[in-house]
Amino acid sequence: MGLFHCPLGALGYGDDGCIQCGLCSAVTRAEKIAATQKMRAWIRENRQSSNPDLLIQKIAVCGKGGSGKSTLTALLSGALEHIGYRTLILDTDSSNGGLYKKLGMDAPPLPLNQTGEGDCPPAFLDREQIYFEEVEEPFVVTNRMRSLVCAGKIEDPLMGCACTIGEYARILIQKLSTQAREIVIADQEAGVESFGRGIEASCDTILIMVEPSIESVELAGKIQYMAQGIGIQRIRAILNKIEDEEQEEFILDRLTEQGVRCLGKIEDSRQIRSRNLFSRELLPEEGFALAGSIATCMLDEAEMTYDRP
Ligand SMILES: Nc1ncnc2c1ncn2[C@@H]1O[C@H](COP(=O)(O)OP(=O)(O)O)[C@@H](O)[C@H]1O
Ligand code: SF4
Ligand SMILES: [Mg+2]
Structure with missing residues (x-):
């Protein structure tokens, strides 16, 4: 099957x-379309979540490079900690490699692709449920109620492609089991x-980061199309780095044209930029101040309870 x-x-x-x-064997465009339709239909029928309309168990944060995926991951996990949720963050x-700093950790976890035993993943990945x-x-690595796992990093030009990393991420996210308030x-x-690798197929919620650039806005429509194609129902955009009302209005109009619903926004923030530059943690209370309404709207939409601060 090559690559x-x-x-x-x-x-x-x-x-x-x-x-x-x-x-994997499709050659013409028509064959590829027919094959992806078959694959999407299968995934839709075999989704894992017991009640995808109500429960939030697994969120994928997607979007253009630099749009703020890792920043939102840190802010949202902080906001969720503030209202009583534990999160397990999977860095794919x-x-x-800077996510651990945003989460206030001293060092990153050892990536799953670096067991030191060739292509062998860590033994816990063999469990049926994790x-x-x-x-x-x-x-x-855990800091209070936030834990971080890293699927893998390419740190050497001779380490090859990222396929193994994508595969470990797909297996882990598929097998992870959440309990109450996780x-x-x-x-x-x-x-x-990542959609081509099937990582999002196990998620019940997709958050699409949209920054003020036309590429980012257009990519949101494409991500929603791909997520809907694999049966994910809760897909919401988060506006990020918004500088003024004109930008916000323009982006909201473009998203509406593409049928993408918006859950909330994070303003362009000097605080976020300097936290990043000086490698400082985005604390749970800062996460709640900046992304608390996103976290609570998301949980309210799914009718899940939380502690009101
Ligand atoms: N709301 C914001 N205001 C100001 N800077 C931001 C904001 N969100 C993200 N950034 C900055 O933008 C850069 C890219 O963010 P990051 O979260 O790493 O993006 P991604 O994970 O999508 O590549 C970082 O320097 C980050 O500090
Ligand atoms: S399920 Fe996977 S291996 Fe089987 S035909 Fe489809 S792409 Fe190929
Ligand atoms: Mg990132």
Whole structure:
């Protein structure tokens, strides 16, 4: 299959887990469209969430590079901590490594692709279900109610492509099991690459970061199209780095034209920029001040309870 990675994790056509959609062998555009339709229909019918209309268990934060995915991940997990939720954050970005600083951690977790045993992932990935406390150190770092796991980083030009990293991320997010007041947040790689790897297929909520650039606004429509195609119902845009009302109005109009609903906004903030520059934590109370309304609107929409501060 060359570099093609089956979104369902099958090793090849006809192997375990293969639904024979034909995506890996499709050559013409018509064959590819027919195969993706078959794949999407299968994913929609076999979604994991017990009640995708109500529960928020797994959130994927998507959007253009630099739009603020990691910043929102830190702010949202902080806001959720402030109102009584534990979060397990999965960093699937194979290049940027600064998320742990935003979460106030002294060092990042050991990436899942660096067990030191070749291509072997950590043993806990073999479990059928993985509860938060079953993710073993040093592959997880915890600061109060926020834990961080990193799928993998490319740190050497000879380390090869990011396929293994995407595969570990897909397996982990699929197997992670949440209990009451626990939420998984996947801080996704930029663009729509991760959709091709099937990482979002296990998520019930997609948050799309939209910054004031036309590329970012247009990408939001594309991400929503891809997320809807795999049966995800809760897809919301978050406006970020908004400088004035004119920008906000323009972006909201463009999103409405594309049928993308907006959950909230984060202003362009000197505080966020300097926290980033000086590698300082975005504290839970700051997260609540900046993204508390996003967190509570999201939980209210899903009718989930939380502690009101
Ligand atoms: N609301 C905001 N105001 C000011 N700067 C922001 C804001 N959100 C993000 N940034 C800055 O933009 C840059 C990219 O943000 P980041 O969260 O790393 O994006 P991504 O994860 O999407 O690549 C960082 O320097 C970050 O500090
Ligand atoms: S892409 Fe489709 S046909 Fe190919 S291995 Fe995956 S499920 Fe099977
Ligand atoms: Mg990032």
